[in-house]
Amino acid sequence: ILNVEQSPQSLHVQEGDSTNFTCSFPSSNFYALHWYRWETAKSPEALFVMTLNGDEKKKGRISATLNTKEGYSYLYIKGSQPEDSATYLCAPSGGGADGLTFGKGTHLIIQP
């Protein structure tokens, strides 16, 4: 069983502020790291998939970095907006179709 840790578990951020949170995972048998955004009453939606150590991906105001040697990834949100409120999940993958093991997520609330 993979031990995937996400911190913090919840986060309140003022609109306009920037924020970041962490995912740590076992670095052995690593193939990819996935970040998902899960808004209430919707399906989890893939944000990023990263495979290489040092990878950095960006989508609008959201970016993520990956360190496979030490087993962690950061997700950054710049200039938070109310629509960023969601639970952010990470999951490492060994590749293939075995399913993903998720962390508990970081529940982000953006306060106007």
Add this chain to the structure above:
Amino acid sequence: ETGVTQTPRHLVMGMTNKKSLKCEQHLGHNAMYWYKQSAKKPLELMFVYNFKEQTENNSVPSRFSPECPNSSHLFLHLHTLQPEDSALYLCASSPSWRGNTGELFFGEGSRLTVL
């Protein structure tokens, strides 16, 4: 529209009832999954199907019985459930070819309440 459709979205059942959850995907994937989301817990993988064959059963009680008649459809048959089985059940699909990243495409879930 995610390409993965789950029905029903909400289900209330008694402990002696038999009901089924249905999942359908229109993405041409060959792997399908059932996940369970309980309060304060991470998403838990329950079952994995690859090309209609069950490849993983994550120690799930037998009162949950999956069925995968083809690569596009997945069912979860429910029988004599317990109140602690109340949760959100998510279906997902993915490509099944070797070397893919493992990215999952989720449905919106079926919220189950067991009385």
